[in-house]
Amino acid sequence: MKKSAIALAVGVALSGLLAACGGSDDGPVDIPSVSNPGKFFNRTATFAVCAQVGSSCEDSTPTAAEIVAASEDGMALVYTNSLKGEVGFVDITDPAAPKGLGMLAMGGEPTSVTVLGGHALVAVNTSANFVNASGKLVVVDMAKRSIVTEIQLGGQPDSVARSKDGQYVAVVIENERDESLNKGALPQAPSGYLTIVDTVGAPASWKTRKVELQGLAALYPEDAEPEYVSINDDNVAVVTLQENNHIALVDLPTGKVTRHFSAGAVTLTQVDLTDAPRPNSVNLTETQANRLREPDGVAWVSKTQFATANEGDWNGGSRGFTIFNADGAVAYDAGNTLEHLVARIGHTNDKRSDAKGNEPENVAFGRFDGTDYLFVASERSSVLAVYDMGQKNQPVFKQVLPAALAPEGVLAIPSRNLLIAASENDDRATSSTLRSALNIYQYQNAPAAYPSIQSANRADGTPIPWSALSGLAAAPTGSVVYAIDDSFFRGNRIFEIDTSAKPAKLQREIRITDPSGKIAALAAVLPAAKDANAFDATDLAALVNADGSVNLDPEGIALASGGGFWIASEGSGTVGEAARPVLSANLVFKLSATGVIEDIIQLPAEVNAKQQRFGFEGIAESGGKLVVAFQRAWAGDAHPRIGVYDLAAKTWQFMFYPLDAVASPNKGWVGLSEITAVGNNRFVVIERDNQGGPDARVKKLYRIDLNGVADGATLSKTLVRDVLPDLRKTHGLVVEKIEGFAVLANGDALLVNDNDGVDENNGETWLHHLGPLNLN
Structure with missing residues (x-):
């Protein structure tokens, strides 16, 4: 009613x-x-x-x-x-x-x-x-x-x-x-x-x-x-x-x-x-x-x-x-x-x-x-x-x-x-x-x-504190979505949000933990360090806190078909750049429904060797495969990658996504911020510039189709919606980082922005109900 x-x-x-x-x-x-x-x-x-x-x-x-x-x-x-x-x-x-x-x-x-x-x-x-x-x-x-x-x-x-x-x-x-x-x-x-x-x-x-x-x-x-x-x-x-x-x-x-x-x-x-x-x-x-x-x-x-x-x-x-x-x-x-x-x-x-x-x-x-x-x-x-x-x-x-x-x-x-x-x-x-x-x-x-x-309250009567939402995933039925906070905070969490409430109710927090030492075990398979700035065991240790919680950079979240979650964690640092040493790799984590790390998937060594500081930004599961979106092009690449990981064969393939040109008078860059499965091996991505307020120009949803696309091919894309008019409906300065997109079972499309943990940011977080979109 x-x-x-x-x-x-x-x-x-x-x-x-x-x-x-x-x-x-x-x-x-x-x-x-x-x-x-x-x-x-x-x-x-x-x-x-x-x-x-x-x-x-x-x-x-x-x-x-x-x-x-x-x-x-x-x-x-x-x-x-x-x-x-x-x-x-x-x-x-x-x-x-x-x-x-x-x-x-x-x-x-x-x-x-x-x-x-x-x-x-x-x-x-x-x-x-x-x-x-x-x-x-x-x-x-x-x-x-x-x-x-x-x-x-x-x-x-x-x-x-x-x-x-x-x-x-x-x-x-x-x-x-x-x-x-x-x-x-x-x-x-x-x-x-x-x-x-x-x-x-x-x-x-x-x-x-x-x-x-x-x-x-x-x-x-x-x-x-x-x-x-x-x-x-x-x-x-x-x-x-x-x-x-x-x-x-x-x-x-x-x-x-x-x-x-x-x-x-x-x-x-x-x-x-x-x-x-x-x-x-x-x-x-x-x-x-x-x-x-x-x-x-x-x-x-x-x-x-x-x-x-x-x-x-x-x-x-x-x-x-x-x-x-x-x-x-x-x-x-x-x-x-x-x-x-x-x-x-x-x-x-x-x-x-x-x-x-x-x-x-x-x-x-x-x-x-x-x-x-x-x-x-x-x-x-x-x-x-x-x-x-x-x-x-x-x-x-x-x-x-x-x-x-x-x-x-x-x-x-x-x-x-x-x-x-x-x-x-x-x-x-x-x-x-x-x-x-x-x-x-x-x-x-x-x-x-x-x-x-x-948010709702914790057991002690205080509100669940939250900020810096970086990804979004919808439950298969009902009105619940899941979000994550990114590297701004230690002890990363997943948030369960009931979007049927007005305002939406962040009703549960799930802390990501590593009680079995899965992260530390990566040290045994790390390639030999080529220089002092390479990702090593010391860097791995910094990803885990004394209580078993973790310090990742979760930028993408998806529900796993067998239960639990997939998390795409963006790497930190650029290979070969002394000012930005590589402190973590781009990693995919399989989590249980309670946030426990069960498995970790790495990129191929030859791809890791190209790492730039703008890596994983979204993840989706579809047809026995994981699909991850890279934010921007890595060393030697003309376009950002869309990575496809076969869960059964445990192999990677990579396609390339052509970005819109920079259109802002303040220049900057354009990149990807999310990828969401919409059925039939098709996906919606968020493409955005790093501009806000009067300088914002590119805030768009595009659809890509991976059917029949060969490894190494450049993808074509179809505009689903320019969301800049939606962002302006708040009557505020346009937010920069739209980073989460999900579609509820009833077809309602949702969009959320990352407020950077209120660090040099006014803190606004808007969960936009875009209504049903033409995703075919």
């Missing part, structure tokens, strides 16, 4: 709520009620900031969107681009089709922006160095996009806010520390403070007042390090002093500090604090006692309460958010729930496990259709967590939203049912996927579109 849209939406929300509450989704749990259960935020567009430089984003000049504000009517955005010393303007009259309106030089580094009437007020850092700090508030005519006046601030500004009644602007003067001096240790003069701007009359006549913040905190009292400011309806500013782990309240009419208090500490349990040796694995089993909150972003949620994003900096970071009463009492703390949420949806950045985890960077608040919502932006996991604030002191998790890499500024525009997040990271020169962007979400009568996969 089909679920109604509302029922489906409620199911998504409650399923996600379990993640935030840490409760099991395999049993009953008390769930607080939520308002507007049929309405959710969904991404409607992503505006790449590089479009302001060139409409097709073919310029590699780094850009950034750090803090964002909206015109009073909500029809235009202004954002800070610190890398270029500019602010940019975007028309969002149609939020599904944002249009760049150009940029304006600020004569320094813009750090924050707000809007008052027809003016954008931009905080600009003009400091010569960390000791000689200076800055200004630049008043910009929004309509003309021109500078009206500049107000000197005397120090380096970092955050700006305006009062609801328009009488005051508060500017945080951080005077940030030099992190290269004495390893960034505090104190470092000059101290920071707060500047109040009285907005009486024309901007040129506005006056400033200075509010000292020295001597308030117990930590480094002589060096106040204010970070962020928010103003409530009573014209009280709350200021976070991040490195001081302190919070101050300032009455703007009088300029007096009326209250100040420590942000306090949190003891976190069931978190992952280890990332070495890299790559490691996510284990939510550790405890971190008395971790200082060190809040960054702050937002009032009422006249008497405010929320902080506890990013951390020098000594802390509690990996969540806190609701404080104005008297300093903690009304609510998120504890480990945000860490569990990102683990459940595949967004844990394991390289930050020993630091500050997901790093909540900022918070925003808004009332949409009568419901109060809090939005928490995670910098390292690149998501926004949305909480229903309808019940006092009890935020209820509603949903999670994907964002481009490293969201920094968050803006609610309730009058237009819009939410904006500014993601600042941009590095086209060294990465094919990282482009700074404005993420635009709309509050709508529709189920939540993200996540597309989320």
Whole structure:
């Protein structure tokens, strides 16, 4: 029976709520009620900031969107681009089709922006160095996009806010520390403070007042390090002093500090604090006692309460958010729930496990259709967590939203049912996927579109952590598929996913193990090493952990006809290249249904002698044979190989696959990422380039037919589907690595991408239901 849209939406929300509450989704749990259960935020567009430089984003000049504000009517955005010393303007009259309106030089580094009437007020850092700090508030005519006046601030500004009644602007003067001096240790003069701007009359006549913040905190009292400011309806500013782990309240009419208090500490349990040796694995089993909150972003949620994003900096970071009463009492703390949420949806950045985890960077608040919502932006996991604030002191998790890499500024525009997040990271020169962007979400009568996969709980009540899905295989009946994680993680696993659930439910993990020493036994059949960089017994030993789990690079998975799985593990290194020594060969593993290695198949020695670092990317079984796809051509080959292994005869044959030409303006390469049997000795392969975002061009499914093809022949291919339009339907930046394809028994074709373990990646994983395809 089909679920109604509302029922489906409620199911998504409650399923996600379990993640935030840490409760099991395999049993009953008390769930607080939520308002507007049929309405959710969904991404409607992503505006790449590089479009302001060139409409097709073919310029590699780094850009950034750090803090964002909206015109009073909500029809235009202004954002800070610190890398270029500019602010940019975007028309969002149609939020599904944002249009760049150009940029304006600020004569320094813009750090924050707000809007008052027809003016954008931009905080600009003009400091010569960390000791000689200076800055200004630049008043910009929004309509003309021109500078009206500049107000000197005397120090380096970092955050700006305006009062609801328009009488005051508060500017945080951080005077940030030099992190290269004495390893960034505090104190470092000059101290920071707060500047109040009285907005009486024309901007040129506005006056400033200075509010000292020295001597308030117990930590480094002589060096106040204010970070962020928010103003409530009573014209009280709350200021976070991040490195001081302190919070101050300032009455703007009088300029007096009326209250100040420590942000306090949190003891976190069931978190992952280890990332070495890299790559490691996510284990939510550790405890971190008395971790200082060190809040960054702050937002009032009422006249008497405010929320902080506890990013951390020098000594802390509690990996969540806190609701404080104005008297300093903690009304609510998120504890480990945000860490569990990102683990459940595949967004844990394991390289930050020993630091500050997901790093909540900022918070925003808004009332949409009568419901109060809090939005928490995670910098390292690149998501926004949305909480229903309808019940006092009890935020209820509603949903999670994907964002481009490293969201920094968050803006609610309730009058237009819009939410904006500014993601600042941009590095086209060294990465094919990282482009700074404005993420635009709309509050709508529709189920939540993200996540597309989320995990069930382990026995200890923590979510099954997962990421870096690199292959896909469908069960012969029903809606279950199997996926694998790749070499980013130690202790490789197979994941069982029920795709009939919305979102799909990652319900079981199967760890790959080698209790019988099959990997070590390969040492006896290795060819004699020709040079110091050759694959040897030492390299074999590194593939197995003390507990018998393995460190492979599983890139392809298929169900074995006799039970269990076939795994294609990509080799590491290039023969003859000293900078990339061969640390492992391309190997096929036969696993039992419980993940135990039963057999290992190697390539012929003459093929191994050609090894390049781009090897096995997919595996399929059909008609008593295994078929493996190589990603790109090896030494001396014109095309990548399709290897066919006869399971009975134990012999190899190789055909060659002709790739599409490179079409991206960012160049790069095109290769294979998957192979799937579709019957009658026919197979579907994923062919893709290594480009993402505006640079993506080749994302295709092709069919090949091996019937009657001779050993050494070049194959012909037939286009099944160009999936680039499917990838764009997420309204985000196009993902680079589509690496898994499977067809369910009912004909539904599935496509999934690899998120690189959230390493220089925003972490989005999309399981696309493509529907029935013509595979004949």
